[in-house]
Amino acid sequence: MIEVRDLVKKYGSHKAVDGVTFSVARGELFGLLGPNGAGKTTTIGVLSTLLHADGGQVRIGGHDVAAGAKEVRRLIGVVPQEIALYTDLTARDNLMFWGRLHGLGGAALGKRVEELLVMADLVDAARRKVETYSGGMQRRLNLVAGLIHEPEVLFLDEPTVGIDAQARSRILELIAQLGRQGLTVIYTTHYLEEAEQLCDRIGVIDRGRLVALGDKESLISQIGDADLIRLSLPADRHEAFRAAGAGWPGCTGIGERRGKLEVRTPDGGRLLPVIQEWLRANDLPLEQLEIERPNLETLYLTLTGRGLREDAP
Amino acid sequence: MTRAWVFARRDLKRMAADRRALVVNVALPLALTAVMGLSFGGGVFGKKGISAIPVAIVAEDVPESMRTRLLEGLEKSGFFAPVWADSLAADTLVRNGKVAAALVLPDDPLTAFFRADSLVVEVWKDPSSDIKAGIVEEIVGRGVLRVQAGEAAFRALWPDDYMTIGADSLGLDGLLEGDVTDIWTRLRDPGQTAARERAFDFLVRQFDHQVALQRALQGAAAGLAVADKVPTGQEEQRETSLFDYFLPSFAVFFLMFAVAAGARDLHRERARRTLQRQLLGPGPAWPIVVGKWIASVAQGLVMLSVLLGVGALLFRVNLGPDPWTLPIVIVLTCTAAAGFFLALALLVSREKVLDNLCTAVILVSGMIGGNFLPVDNLPPWAAGAGRYVFNYWANLSFSRVIGGNEGLSGIATPLLVLAGASLVLLVVILVLFNARVKRGGWA
Numbered sequence: 001m002i003e004v005r006d007l008v009k010k011y012g013s014h015k016a017v018d019g020v021t022f023s024v025a026r027g028e029l030f031g032l033l034g035p036n037g038a039g040k041t042t043t044i045g046v047l048s049t050l051l052h053a054d055g056g057q058v059r060i061g062g063h064d065v066a067a068g069a070k071e072v073r074r075l076i077g078v079v080p081q082e083i084a085l086y087t088d089l090t091a092r093d094n095l096m097f098w099g100r101l102h103g104l105g106g107a108a109l110g111k112r113v114e115e116l117l118v119m120a121d122l123v124d125a126a127r128r129k130v131e132t133y134s135g136g137m138q139r140r141l142n143l144v145a146g147l148i149h150e151p152e153v154l155f156l157d158e159p160t161v162g163i164d165a166q167a168r169s170r171i172l173e174l175i176a177q178l179g180r181q182g183l184t185v186i187y188t189t190h191y192l193e194e195a196e197q198l199c200d201r202i203g204v205i206d207r208g209r210l211v212a213l214g215d216k217e218s219l220i221s222q223i224g225d226a227d228l229i230r231l232s233l234p235a236d237r238h239e240a241f242r243a244a245g246a247g248w249p250g251c252t253g254i255g256e257r258r259g260k261l262e263v264r265t266p267d268g269g270r271l272l273p274v275i276q277e278w279l280r281a282n283d284l285p286l287e288q289l290e291i292e293r294p295n296l297e298t299l300y301l302t303l304t305g306r307g308l309r310e311d312a313p
Numbered sequence: 314m315t316r317a318w319v320f321a322r323r324d325l326k327r328m329a330a331d332r333r334a335l336v337v338n339v340a341l342p343l344a345l346t347a348v349m350g351l352s353f354g355g356g357v358f359g360k361k362g363i364s365a366i367p368v369a370i371v372a373e374d375v376p377e378s379m380r381t382r383l384l385e386g387l388e389k390s391g392f393f394a395p396v397w398a399d400s401l402a403a404d405t406l407v408r409n410g411k412v413a414a415a416l417v418l419p420d421d422p423l424t425a426f427f428r429a430d431s432l433v434v435e436v437w438k439d440p441s442s443d444i445k446a447g448i449v450e451e452i453v454g455r456g457v458l459r460v461q462a463g464e465a466a467f468r469a470l471w472p473d474d475y476m477t478i479g480a481d482s483l484g485l486d487g488l489l490e491g492d493v494t495d496i497w498t499r500l501r502d503p504g505q506t507a508a509r510e511r512a513f514d515f516l517v518r519q520f521d522h523q524v525a526l527q528r529a530l531q532g533a534a535a536g537l538a539v540a541d542k543v544p545t546g547q548e549e550q551r552e553t554s555l556f557d558y559f560l561p562s563f564a565v566f567f568l569m570f571a572v573a574a575g576a577r578d579l580h581r582e583r584a585r586r587t588l589q590r591q592l593l594g595p596g597p598a599w600p601i602v603v604g605k606w607i608a609s610v611a612q613g614l615v616m617l618s619v620l621l622g623v624g625a626l627l628f629r630v631n632l633g634p635d636p637w638t639l640p641i642v643i644v645l646t647c648t649a650a651a652g653f654f655l656a657l658a659l660l661v662s663r664e665k666v667l668d669n670l671c672t673a674v675i676l677v678s679g680m681i682g683g684n685f686l687p688v689d690n691l692p693p694w695a696a697g698a699g700r701y702v703f704n705y706w707a708n709l710s711f712s713r714v715i716g717g718n719e720g721l722s723g724i725a726t727p728l729l730v731l732a733g734a735s736l737v738l739l740v741v742i743l744v745l746f747n748a749r750v751k752r753g754g755w756a
């Protein structure tokens with residue numbers, strides 16, 4: 001359904017997207033995971049025909065986004081990262097407008113608007129101005145406004161940013177429901193959890209480059225099934241720990257993050273007793289020791305050497 | 314065009330929901346007009362603009378029937394709210410500021426009339442009092458001048474009669490002394506036949522001449538300063554009121570702000586990403602900006618129509634000689650304004666810059682375009698520069714139609730300029746907007 005090849009988009013000399021290649025099958029829920037400034041929005045911008053690529057090719061439903069922009073626009077629905085709504089109008093007026101924009105009218109438009117209001121759970125609030133809505137309500141309306149013309153492909157650009165956990169889970173539910181209905185979705189986020197929970201396949205993007213691509217399992221296997229053992233030590237003992245660790249069997253690396261030492265190993269179960277032994281020998285407490293099975297966060301760390309976002313859940 | 318209407322309709326809905334804008338765009342110009350108009354004369358119940366000035370009339374020797382006519386004449390002029398007073402009372406009224414001035418007719422005006430003595434009307438006013446007393450003095454002064462002109466004409470036309478006019482030389486001795494009853498009694502006295510005939514002859518000639526003069530001067534009634542102000546046969550001519558100037562110039566001034574806000578909305582929509590979302594719709598992009606233009610024009614139309622309509626009701630602002638001239642001026646003013654500010658918005662990349670630019674442009678063009686000074690009173694350099702701003706031509710049209718009661722033919726030039734500017738600006742908008750869409754510059 002979507003094919004992106006060697007996509008390049010520059011702002012001046014700065015490459016916001018630098019040679020990204022991926023494809024999304026019909027009905028697939030694809031996650032684009034990356035921190036701030038990674039190039040997610042820029043990628044969506046090119047895919048949705050708003051931005052012109054400086055290199056590479058993008059085809060959606062068989063149409064080139066540059067040459068066949070008209071056809072592409074008919075296929076896609078876009079939910080921008082911002083609340084792109086008229087907050088001085090009601091939810092219903094907003095949906096009516098976006099519907100008319102897409103050439104809907106009459107009874108068909110009325111029916112579609114009511115459907116979407118139900119879907120967004122905004123029926124009771126439909127007559128209120130959007131500016132009086134909570135963040136979650138605005139996000140839900142922002143989302144369904146992208147569905148007004150029943151697109152086959154939906155681009156969701158961080159649809160859960162800036163709202164509380166409860167409101168977020170409602171939106172995730174909504175998107176999962178859309179996925180089950182067969183919509184092709186590209187979902188950008190910097191929340192690892194969301195991508196893990198929601199998406200069939202995930203592309204990890206950083207500084208304009210796609211650093212990993214695949215389904216969850218294959219991504220994790222890319223970092224060699226690494227387990228992560230975390231422990232807190234007084235700062236003056238870090239050196240000693242690193243020195244000892246270098247000799248342990250199965251220890252593939254020792255890093256540091258947020259004041260904690262992180263030990264990578266293919267088999268945490270075997271290395272753990274060795275570390276406990278060392279701690280005991282050095283009169284250090286054992287309570288702080290924790291072992292983490294591989295997930296996207298570790299993957300991300302491995303790939304980029306940076307955390308995703310400090311406030312990630 | 315139907316697509317453009319989809320966008321325009323949305324903006325109109327938003328504008329209608331915006332109560333604050335409603336207050337700023339309609340109530341504020343009206344309030345300002347009221348304040349300015351009232352403080353420079355005129356009133357909600359004013360007659361043709363300037364409110365009636367209270368004056369005291371001292372005319373102790375004038376017969377009752379003549380008083381009534383004088384009173385009616387003064388009131389009908391619309392300039393005065395007269396009250397009768399004796400000289401003592403009038404003095405007090407003036408000193409207390411209860412009246413702007415007192416008009417004092419001479420003692421025994423009838424005799425003065427028959428003797429052809431010049432009629433001296435005194436004006437009493439408090440020298441420190443406001444301009445209204447000055448206005449009274451000016452009006453009466455003009456009346457006196459008019460009478461003097463009549464006298465000069467009399468002298469030139471009928472020198473013999475003027476020379477012999479002295480009642481004594483006619484041997485009318487005492488015949489015309491006293492009030493009407495006295496004169497009547499004396500004239501009816503059978504022993505006075507010769508004198509009566511001479512008096513009759515004299516009177517008839519005087520009346521002949523007076524009537525001839527009155528006709529020549531369009532009905533100037535000798536000695537009545539105010540009668541002079543209602544020239545018979547010229548009732549059609551309108552009195553221009555200050556509201557006629559203030560209302561349209563405030564309306565155009567505020568129109569510029571309203572339309573500038575509409576143009577700024579283009580940048581707001583970009584920041585909020587609603588613009589990009591619209592660009593994702595099917596079909597060409599130009600209806601988006603044309604829709605904004607239509608909404609701006611429609612908002613301006615409503616604003617100006619309401620302002621002038623309410624102005625006509627409240628302040629008796631003139632709406633022109635026919636029902637189509639003013640609407641055409643309004644439409645072309647709005648199309649030019651919408652085009653101008655949208656073009657400005659499209660030339661500027663950021664909202665903040667546009668904001669400051671708009672304010673500066675509105676103030677400067679308000680100054681050189683005649684929103685702070687009537688177009689006809691602009692200093693030459695300003696009027697010269699004003700030619701390059703649309704509001705100059707709008708103000709010019711409004712002042713000709715509202716102030717000068719001129720029809721379409723009288724304002725052909727400013728209307729053509731406005732229409733031409735509207736068209737050119739609309740094309741500029743379309744070109745600029747489309748170019749930016751092609752560049753991907755709105756993302």
Ligand SMILES: Nc1ncnc2c1ncn2[C@@H]1O[C@H](COP(=O)(O)OP(=O)(O)OP(=O)(O)O)[C@@H](O)[C@H]1O
Nearest residue numbers: 011016034035036037038039040041042043081190
């Ligand atoms: N209009 C622009 N002009 C110049 N640089 C831009 C522009 N838009 C984005 N960038 C830069 O391009 C890079 C990618 O930005 P982009 O918005 O695509 O990131 P993102 O992954 O969506 O980030 P976020 O999570 O903050 O939304 C960033 O370095 C950003 O500063």
Ligand SMILES: [Mg+2]
Nearest residue numbers: 040041042081
């Ligand atoms: Mg983004």
